[in-house]
Amino acid sequence: MPSLTHLPADCTVDDMLEVSDRDGGLIVEGWLHADLVDRLNAELDPLLAAHMGTDSGSAASDEFLGHRTRRLQGLAVKAPTFVEILTDDRLFGYAMAIVGPISPTVILNNGEVIDIGPGESAQPWHRDDDAWIHANAPAPLMVNTIAALVDITADMGGTQVAPGSHRWDDPERVPTEAETVACELSAGAALFFRGDVLHAGGANTTADRCRRALSTGICAGWLRPVENSYTNVPVAAAATLPDRARELLGYAFYDASSIGGGYLGYHDMGDPKKLFDTAEG
Numbered sequence: 001m002p003s004l005t006h007l008p009a010d011c012t013v014d015d016m017l018e019v020s021d022r023d024g025g026l027i028v029e030g031w032l033h034a035d036l037v038d039r040l041n042a043e044l045d046p047l048l049a050a051h052m053g054t055d056s057g058s059a060a061s062d063e064f065l066g067h068r069t070r071r072l073q074g075l076a077v078k079a080p081t082f083v084e085i086l087t088d089d090r091l092f093g094y095a096m097a098i099v100g101p102i103s104p105t106v107i108l109n110n111g112e113v114i115d116i117g118p119g120e121s122a123q124p125w126h127r128d129d130d131a132w133i134h135a136n137a138p139a140p141l142m143v144n145t146i147a148a149l150v151d152i153t154a155d156m157g158g159t160q161v162a163p164g165s166h167r168w169d170d171p172e173r174v175p176t177e178a179e180t181v182a183c184e185l186s187a188g189a190a191l192f193f194r195g196d197v198l199h200a201g202g203a204n205t206t207a208d209r210c211r212r213a214l215s216t217g218i219c220a221g222w223l224r225p226v227e228n229s230y231t232n233v234p235v236a237a238a239a240t241l242p243d244r245a246r247e248l249l250g251y252a253f254y255d256a257s258s259i260g261g262g263y264l265g266y267h268d269m270g271d272p273k274k275l276f277d278t279a280e281g
């Protein structure tokens with residue numbers, strides 16, 4: 001049976017890249033400290049309790065997202081502890097190393113709590129990169145992480161992964177059960193994977209346990225992300241955040257002139273960072 005490599009909490013980005021290149025994904029134990037997980041969960045508890053279900057306006061999208069799955073975005077506003085995760089050096093380093101060959105900067109694709117409830121069925125196998133079907137780039141368009149906010153067992157809907165599927169020639173190939181792993185994660189551990197790896201949220205066959213996890217996806221700076229951070233985290237909220245968080249939320253100019261590319265994301269013909277200039281600065 002295939003497996004994913006577990007790296008210790010103090011692993012380096014280079015350690016992660018070595019495994020990621022071979023398998024497409026890996027697990028970092030203890031990526032989030034227990035106190036951070038506790039703080040984030042305390043912020044999320046009332047939001048998830050009040051959750052009304054997903055109504056995206058598209059039946060196909062709702063089916064994909066899951067009728068028994070509670071999802072939350074806009075976390076930099078709703079659950080400020082998320083900003084500590086968003087600005088993590090290793091997440092940034094992993095994303096830049098993998099997406100950097102096709103983009104000088106990266107932005108947040110999605111910061112999303114995914115709470116898979118009892119009775120939820122498994123998602124279809126997919127690659128995150130397939131959100132942008134015509135991009136056809138020579139490197140992954142994004143990386144994703146699924147961090148466990150509770151202890152996650154396979155029967156709660158642990159993420160299913162097909163290790164090595166980033167190297168498959170046939171884009172239509174569907175993994176057999178023998179080619180897949182259902183990730184079991186201790187609270188605080190995180191699955192890291194490239195956007196070209198086949199994966200899916202698993203079925204939750206338990207009677208009463210929710211699989212609470214945080215997906216933090218980072219994509220090329222020139223893409224339209226899954227999450228609309230400008231509406232979810234408007235300017236006034238972004239103004240309170242650290243520089244890296246703002247940049248990852250898209251409040252930064254994209255300049256690819258050094259690699260023969262163009263300029264994107266002007267605010268009023270300038271760098272959106274000017275929005276945050278202080279009178280003194």
Ligand SMILES: O=C(O)CCC(=O)C(=O)O
Nearest residue numbers: 114146158159200201202
């Ligand atoms: O929840 C998971 O484990 C994976 C979710 C996922 O792949 C998605 O929603 O696109």
